[in-house]
Amino acid sequence: MISPRAPRADRRPVVRSHHGRSFTDDYEWLRDKSSPDVVAHLEAENEWTAHETSHLAPLADAIFDEIKSRTLETDLSVPVRKGDHWYFTRTVEGSSYGVFCRAPVASPDDWVPPAVDPAQTLPGEEVLLDANVEAEGHDFFSLGTFDVSPDGRSLLWGVDTEGDERYTLRIVDLASRAVSDVDVIPNTAAGAMFSPDGAFVFYCTVDDAWRPDTVWRHAVGSSSGADVTVFTEPDDRFWVGVGRTRSRKYIVVEVGSKITSEVHLLDAADPMGEFAVVWPRVEGVEYDVEHVVLAGEDRLLITHNDGAENFEVVDVAAADPRGLRDVVVPASTDTRIDGVDAFAGHVVVSYRRDALTRVGILPLSGGIAAGGVLRVGEIVGYGALTELEFDEPLFDVGVSSNPEWTQPTLRLGFTSFVTPSTVLSVDVATRETTVLKRMPVLGGYRSEDYAQARDWATAADGTRVPISLVWKPGAVDESAPAPTLLYGYGSYEASMDPSFSIARLSLLDRGILFAIAHVRGGGELGRHWYDDGKTLTKRNTFTDFVAVGEHLVASGRSRPDGLVAEGRSAGGLLVGAAVNLAPDLFAGVLAGVPFVDALTSILDPELPLTVIEWDEWGDPLHDPAVYDYMSSYSPYENVRSDVGYPPILAVTSLNDTRVLYVEPAKWVAKLREVGAPALLKIEMQAGHGGVSGRYDAWRERAFEYAWVIDTATRGARDDLESSAPVAPTLDA
The missing domain is CATH 3.40.50.1820 (Alpha/Beta hydrolase fold, catalytic domain)
Structure with a gap:
């Protein structure tokens, strides 16, 4: 058997010239993935990489087994309340994808998520979507949309089976389990959603350059051919997205480049109405918008960098967003404000200082003692911001899933290098923090x-x-x-x-x-x-x-x-x-x-x-x-x-x-x-995120870590070999 050898791509020079400068590119021909020559070359690269790394197989297998043995494979996420149900995701040993479930709340005042044995079901539990079933027959599977209508009766979901981040949307009636044969919308971007009344779906599509550029309105029960364009962004530097404020008062179209933002709002009570611009775009000004209610008046909290390098938060009237601005959280030279999440009775501010994430709570009825580092202005209706404290030298904390506008608790995610991912619940009134779940690490x-x-x-x-x-x-x-x-x-x-x-x-x-x-x-x-x-x-x-x-x-x-x-x-x-x-x-x-x-x-x-x-x-x-x-x-x-x-190992995907x-x-x-000594490993059925499915992802990471260990310890192994005593020969 002839051993494989490193592939040598043909040199087919193409000269690129701009501004009087020229560059000869010998390998630009590899761009055509429909070419049999290109496919053959990529397959040869994979064969060579497999040959050169075959000695890593026992170590990669051992690492995969370690990942698997440390993971509680049959588990479930902490239930999150949305409307009259608790929503959560189960994972099952041997299955690659999640099973999305819900169960009814016990009462309107039920805000404590149920403690669930992963092997048991909750009273009234129902499966909304088993991604393992939907993934059958596909080498790649990714969910880009998962949204339940406000009345809880319908599920909107979008799937990509190629890795190219274009999703097909479908709607399921959760009572009959019937999948609508009318509401099928192909080639959407991720992140579609129901309107608050459930009568419409808002979604985005991408242009030929994969830029989300258009927002559409789809009437539930109608063909996608009748969908209405509600916004199109012609400037190639800007992308668009669609969402809603936490209050569900407004539907939001966000337009943004890397350095400039523009937000359009539509009263959700009129989903067929016209969107209105909050602040017209100004080059270099970024902002986002949240909705609060003070003394019965609709207000907007805008986090922006207009004259504030590290951003500040201002309050404006929703009826006149370009009018008077009151500074709620001022800019700081050592603190970068990332954004706010507004609730009926408080606002959560996310920011970072000293290269660590931080979270503070700001009450909407003033009067509590000031705390933390950030201070707020003297504005009627706002209290002082209190920073939540954590006792590790390094950590990452952030606002988790909190879909309910009136909930009395705040859900956070916390982790560090040594603390597994942890779900925290903070009582907003008392600041008492409860650990709802810490990711189990077996072994x-x-x-x-x-x-x-x-x-x-x-x-x-x-x-x-x-x-x-x-x-x-x-x-x-x-x-x-x-x-x-x-x-x-x-x-x-x-x-x-x-x-x-x-x-x-x-x-x-x-x-x-x-x-x-x-x-x-x-x-x-x-x-x-x-x-x-x-x-x-x-x-x-x-x-x-x-x-x-x-x-x-x-x-x-x-x-x-x-x-x-x-x-x-x-x-x-x-x-x-x-x-x-x-x-x-x-x-x-x-x-x-x-x-x-x-x-x-x-x-x-x-x-x-x-x-x-x-x-x-x-x-x-x-x-x-x-x-x-x-x-x-x-x-x-x-x-x-x-x-x-x-040595260099490059890992990529054909459909990225x-x-x-x-x-x-x-x-x-x-x-x-x-x-x-460079190697190329290319997934022939995947996108930018790599392979799909947790077991395939674990195996891929195990391979990469085996390569890292082998490469990082080679010098130490060489030292040991060079320092070992040399056995005498017969000639000696």
Whole structure:
């Protein structure tokens, strides 16, 4: 049998010219996934990766078994009250997807979710949708919409079976279980919903570039051919979405680019009426809207950055939203306000400070003592904001599912590196906090066996970059460098907050140190942190990541031959650029659905979502300075022939509409051209989120972690082999 060898993609030069600059792209032909040559090449890449990683199978199987054995496979979520029912999701051992259920509440005052044995059913429990049944016969399955009509009689759900994030909507009568053969709406975006009266469905569709651009109104019981366009956004930089205020008083159309927002409201009592703009869009101004009622008057709470870099919250009259603004939560230089959730009697403010998420409660009838860090203005009807406190050095907390406008409790989600995902209930009146459920971790897990800490690196320009760390002291020799997985993202103001992972325990238990580099371009330290890592400051994202890696080495926590970098999507761009800058710093790079051919993609307005991205990266098509800047860091264009690259594993999906498979395919081809040990693993039936179904997802993560462990510990193994005594030979 002939052993397989690394595929070599044909070099078919295509010259790309802009602004008097030319770039010869030898592998652009790989973009045509309908080509038999391309499919054959991708299949050969998969065969080569399987061959090169075959020795990892026992370790990957062991990690998969560990994930499975630590997971309570038959379980259910904490029930959430909506109307007259408790809604929850069951998982069943051996089944890949959730079973969506509900049971009636005991009484109108029943606000305490029932404690349920996962093996038992609740009185009156009914199955709304068994995703396992719906997924039968499909290699991929994803729910993009799940909404029950306000009267509880109908279910609206949307399914994608390709991975391209286009969903087919259907409506089910929950009494008869009949699926309407009329209400079938193909090719929608995620997030459709019933109108508050249940007579209509509002949904979005996408244009040819996969941009949600149009909101539609569908009359329940009619053909989708009669659906009415209620809003279309012609500007390619903006996407649209449809939702409702928590009060259900208004239907909301949100329009947004990366830097500019516009909100349109419609009184839900008149779903066939006209939407009205709250604030007309102003370039660079972002805002969102919530509804409150004070002294019987409809008011709007608007979280915005108009003259407030880290955002502030103002109160305006719903009847005159462009009139007088009263500041409810003022802007702060050290606190980034993320948004508010309004209830009948209080408002919940979400924000972040010191690279950690925070939650505060603001009563709508003033008079309680002020607490926390944020203060509110002297406005009739608003009290003082009280911050909820938590006693861990690192954590992530946020508002969870709270669908009822008048509920007396607040549901939160809490987690940390060492605390499994926890559902908390806060009594709004007393601030008493109750743990409703903590994710079970089987096998004797104890949080005290693990440690988490915050560290800081110093970037080349003197900026301090936060690092979040977790490890198992009993598995790591803290007097010596440890094999390390360094994770980063650094785009879109997204924050990589410390959270628990069952799968990660398999790394920690084997002595791997896990670290998150909170680099610029993310949102961990406020809006300036984002602004300093986008467009013409984007290189800060990459140099911050390198600085964090160098700090981990200099501080003795890690060493270059044990430091593996991981990034996914825009994080793939991060690690791809970082390994070009400092190839000797890393033992390996794991790049998931990586955005590594950034300039080619952002130059082409016909590609999915490209024009929307110009606010994030700049517009290289029309601006030579942006072209040159992106050309200086785009990983594919900057593969070096003068250095030795560490092992690189790129994982992607054929049907990804956000980062096309061709980017990592081209990147790996070019890396291999310069002798880099690069591998490509491509899922032929999946999208941007990878494989669907929890067991397939566990197996995929187990494979990736097996590769990380093998790569991060190779240096230590080499040390042991080189220091072992040499057995004497007969000649000696």
